[in-house]
Amino acid sequence: MWLLNLPVMLWRRLLLVGEGLGAALLLAGEAAAAISRGSGPVGARLAALFASPVGQRRVFAVLRLVQPNLRFGTVLVAAYANSGTAIVTRRDDVxxxxxxxxxxxxxxxxxxxxxxxxxxxxxxMQDTPRYTRDVSAMRLVVRREDVPAVVAPFVAREALSRVAAAGGRIDVPQALTLPVAAGLLDHYFGTPGPSRAEMVDWTTTLFWYLFLDLQADPALDAKAASAAASFRDWLGGHIAARKASGETRDDVLGRCLALQASGTPGLDDRAIRDNLIGLLIGELPTTSAAATLALDELLDRPAALAGAQKAARAGDDDGVAGHVFEALRFRPLNPVIYRRAMRDATVAGGTLRARRIPEGTMVFAANLSAMFDPLAVPQPGRFRIDRPWDTYMLWGHGLHLCFGAHLNRATLPGLLKPLLARRSLRRAEGPRGRIDQQGTPFPVHLEVMFEG
Ligand code: HEM
Known part of the structure; x- marks a missing residue:
């Protein structure tokens, strides 16, 4: 049997070499162009080159070939204590x-x-009894069967009516993905917030603070402290008001209160508040951003966009989902996941690429790279909608795999399907038709036009 696998393995190794060398040449050419042309500081121009998803994919292709598990003493992340950095790029090692x-x-x-x-x-939390208690409590209130029964129908209805009301032109984050994702906070979680704008602001700021503020910007620190205080006050008050009203609603908050009344541990008012803060930060900015990125990627790929539109018009939900998740493979919301070495450890032990990782090292497990590793993913550079689901590492892996994983599989295609079903879907003219992040890490504007 291994004899039959030999040609495949050889071909994959050849691809690893070819892609790595090709990416190195392209990167060198683009870096030279960025240095010799354009305006602004050279460092910023180079950083922009490597920050783009295409640039990141090329850097990872080179690393997978020449230094699959890179470790260096420089501290890149100031937000969380660490003693150096490692980047892990091969799928098996991630x-x-x-x-x-x-x-x-x-x-x-x-x-x-x-x-x-x-x-x-x-x-x-690490893998402790407290972790199991809290995640189990939340799984009792955010149930998998809610996805087809409550969440998917809500998203389908809301997305359809927003696209229908748009009159042939829509600012996707502002008029579609943020309002519908925020609508779920009310309809499903039972926590609408004082206003949609405040919920978007609080959850976006806190997501940024937790996961993206690598340099520990003091200005963001102050903004996050204020957002967190307002979020805690509002949610604490909302929980107290719901309890005082005696109202029993079958939403996530209502189920938390029912469990509290039954004596389930880990669900006093404050614990409910803190758990819901965590879930809502996970839900709102991510859902909107990921849907917008997937659409943006499809708009850059005419054949894939045509395929997604055909599937949407035919009511082929699996076909729409296939296109959306493959688009996200090229543009995942997070290209890496952070971990810190809890003790001296070795990655890929017993292989030529083995690397010792000293305790305290911040480890970037590159999920984007894992999804493009030619040793594990067939034709990684091609847009294919027939990939097995486990190809996709879009929201983590293992113990901390995204709590919303099942929601995401329904909400992301559901948000985009009514738009994809429209004829002549295209970017609006000029900068309006490009993602505008307004100085945040998330898409704030992206206008598209359509007929019918
Ligand atoms: C497309 C949208 C989303 C993306 C890209 C995303 C991404 C991720 C990633 C990468 C992780 C793993 C973090 C790590 O291991 O360090 C994660 C975990 C998590 N996500 Fe999401 N997420 C999304 C939607 C959601 C939604 C809708 C919710 C809430 C309902 C949510 C709640 C969480 C929570 C609570 C965790 C921690 C799970 C644990 O520790 O066991 N996320 N997410």
């Missing part, structure tokens, strides 16, 4: 890092505690 919780732990605890004013949230 999965390994995200599966070895005793060796590579999550780092977010201190900032989670700052947000809740004292308590950790389960994404910031």
């Amino acid at each position: 999965i390994d890092v995200l599966s070895r919780d005793d060796d590579f732990g999550v780092v977010y605890g201190p900032r989670m505690k700052a947000i809740t004013d004292g308590e950790n949230f389960f994404l910031g």
Whole structure:
């Protein structure tokens, strides 16, 4: 049997070499062009080159070939204590890092505690009894069967009516993905917030603070402290008001209160508040941003866009989903997942690429790279909608795999399907037809036009 696999393995190795060398040449050419042309500081021009998804894919292709598990002493992340940096790029090794919780732990605890004013949230916890208690409690209230029964129909209805009301031109984040994702906070979670704008602002700021503020910007620190205080006050008051009203609603908050009344541990008012803060930060900015990125990627790929539109018009939900998730493989919301070495550990032990990772090292497990590793993913550079689901590492892996994973599989295609079903879907003219992040890490504007 291994003899039959030999040609395949050889071909994959050849691809690894070819892609790595090709990417190195392209990067060198583009870096030279960025240095010799354009305006502004050279460093910023180079950074922009490597920050683009295409640039990142090329850097990872080179690393997979020449230095699959890179480790250096420089501290790149100031937000969480660490003693250096490692980048893990081969799929097997990314999965390994995200599966070895005793060796590579999550780092977010201190900032989670700052947000809740004292308590950790389960994404910031190691694999402890407390982690299991909290995640189990939340799984009792956010149920998988809600996806087809409540969440998907709500998203389908709301997205359809927003596209229908748009009159042939829509600012996707502002008029579609943010309002519908925020609508779920009310309709499903039972936590609408004082206004949609405040919920968007709080959850976006806190997501940014937790996961993207690598340089620990003091201005963002102050903004996050204020957003967290307002979020805690509003949600604490809302929980108290719901209890005082005696109203029983079958939404996520209502189920939390029912469990509290039954004596389920870990669900006093404050714990409900803190858990919901964590879930809502996970839900709103991510859902909107990921849907917008997927659409943006499709708009850059005429054949894929045509395929997605055909599927949407035919009511082929699997076909729409196939296009949306393949688009996200090229443009995942997060290209890496952070872990910190809890003790001295070795990645890829017993192989030529083995790398010792000293305790305290911040490890970037590159999920984007894992999804393009030619040793594990057939034709990684091609847009294919027939990939097995486990190809996709769009929201983590292992213990901390996204709590919303099943929601995402319904909400992301559901948000885009009514838009994709419209004829002549295209970018609006000029800069309006391009993603505008308004100085945030998330898409704030992207206008598209359509007929019918
Ligand atoms: C497309 C949208 C989303 C993306 C791209 C995304 C991404 C991620 C990623 C990468 C992780 C793993 C973090 C790590 O291991 O360090 C994660 C975990 C998590 N996500 Fe999401 N997420 C999305 C939607 C959601 C939604 C809708 C919710 C809430 C309902 C949510 C709640 C969470 C929570 C609570 C965790 C921690 C899970 C644990 O520690 O066991 N996310 N997400």
